Amino acid sequence: MQIKTQRDGETLAVLLTGELDHHSAAPLRVELDALLGDRTIRCLALDLCGVTFMDSSGLGVVLGRYKLMKERGGSVRIQGASRPVERILKMAGVYALLGQQDAERGKGHV
């Protein structure tokens, strides 16, 4: 799993590439939390357009970061999920939890 980041004001945009499973979730979590140690970041924008595989371990990473951002009054946004990845996110009600509407989810790049 590769990650590319771009800072824009209070938003940290993160582009994820590769397979997001239990094996890759652990280092990804460490890397994201190190970045989010900067408390001036108020919005984490995850671009999943390069994620070729994701299972429920990916849900854990997303929901865990949501909890972290919520604790500081911030937010998480998701975009670019492929159909199968989107299906899993929807099953767990992630878009609704993040307060995202259908139209906002479309393909996009950091």
Added chain:
Amino acid sequence: MFDNEMHVSFLGVSQNESFARMVAAAFASQLNPTIEELTDIRTAVSEAVTNAIIHGYSGMRGMVGMDCAIEGRNFTVTIRDEGRGIPNVPLAMQPFYTSVPNLERSGMGFAVMEAFMDSVTVESEVGRGTTVIMKKEIAAVGCDE
């Protein structure tokens, strides 16, 4: 008797999650599944193997067994561990139930398996281990498509 079958066994470490789903998908490929059907199989296998590693063995060294079989258009994959077992299977299979919320698990593994496969059967005994049997019919695609 199955038309075809295969059996593998691998150490329950996270490096083998991608190995297991690749092997299962490669074996299922002889049924000419769609990309979507293959993704369903890969995801369901990943869930069951991850559970064997995280929950079944939780840090202990142990082997995970995977059997795949084909009968007509039906694909069956069985994933087995000899780990701690599940005390209450119906509870464990409920969406959002996890016994380890502190590990950032969402409790959606079994729900994903059930959504992506036609059937999921779980046999488990505390202290003996867990066997997850998943079946999926691969739709026949006409040659003029």
